[in-house]
Amino acid sequence: MDTKRKWNQKHKERVNHQEVPEPNARLKDLSAYLSGGTAIDLACGLGGNSIFLARLNYQIQAVDISDVAIKYVKEQADLLDLAINPQVFDLTEGDHLPLKASSFDLAVMTYYLDRSLFLPVKNSIKQNGYFFMETFFQSQQKEEQGVSNQYKLKPQELLSEFGDWKVLFYEENEQEGRQTIFCQKVSG
Numbered sequence: 001m002d003t004k005r006k007w008n009q010k011h012k013e014r015v016n017h018q019e020v021p022e023p024n025a026r027l028k029d030l031s032a033y034l035s036g037g038t039a040i041d042l043a044c045g046l047g048g049n050s051i052f053l054a055r056l057n058y059q060i061q062a063v064d065i066s067d068v069a070i071k072y073v074k075e076q077a078d079l080l081d082l083a084i085n086p087q088v089f090d091l092t093e094g095d096h097l098p099l100k101a102s103s104f105d106l107a108v109m110t111y112y113l114d115r116s117l118f119l120p121v122k123n124s125i126k127q128n129g130y131f132f133m134e135t136f137f138q139s140q141q142k143e144e145q146g147v148s149n150q151y152k153l154k155p156q157e158l159l160s161e162f163g164d165w166k167v168l169f170y171e172e173n174e175q176e177g178r179q180t181i182f183c184q185k186v187s188g
């Protein structure tokens with residue numbers, strides 16, 4: 001089954017079960033830094049992070065390959081009157097990435113890993129803007145997650161990838177097998 005169909009099916013089940021999308025718990029804890037502006041939510045799913053950020057006065061571009069997810073996010077944005085612009089987009093289509101240079105105050109990418117996005121995402125963030133990412137990593141304690149190592153970060157990977165940014169929060173949770181970073185683009 002191709003990626004789009006697979007995710008459409010998963011999202012359809014969640015919508016049918018009336019699962020309410022929640023924001024990422026670590027992102028929520030960092031709300032003191034989140035004072036509004038322009039933001040992009042990459043591979044937004046059902047939009048838990050987008051809805052949370054829009055309520056903090058961000059104008060959000062929310063992109064995902066799944067039209068089921070994007071339709072749901074659009075309905076929620078209209079219902080709740082939130083500034084979210086949801087778009088179906090395949091992030092592997094590098095040539096047309098919605099990532100113009102220095103256009104976002106914040107970029108968020110949770111539980112989606114494509115290392116080729118790091119450079120364009122970095123460039124799309126404004127000076128002093130923020131990046132938040134969380135996904136699985138190759139933890140010693142949590143190996144069985146039904147996720148192959150190809151889709152997991154290496155230990156310390158986000159720290160070294162964003163080594164020249166100001167790291168405001170970093171965590172590797174061995175039990176849950178997740179790695180989280182929140183960092184700021186600073187000069188020099």
Ligand SMILES: C[S@@+](CC[C@H](N)C(=O)[O-])C[C@H]1O[C@@H](n2cnc3c(N)ncnc32)[C@H](O)[C@@H]1O
Nearest residue numbers: 007043044045064065066089090091092110111
């Ligand atoms: C594990 S979900 C994470 C959703 C959301 N970021 C969250 O943390 O709840 C992964 C998401 O990536 C999306 N996705 C998978 N491949 C994609 C691609 N090539 N381009 C854009 N989105 C993609 C899926 O539709 C799905 O919504």
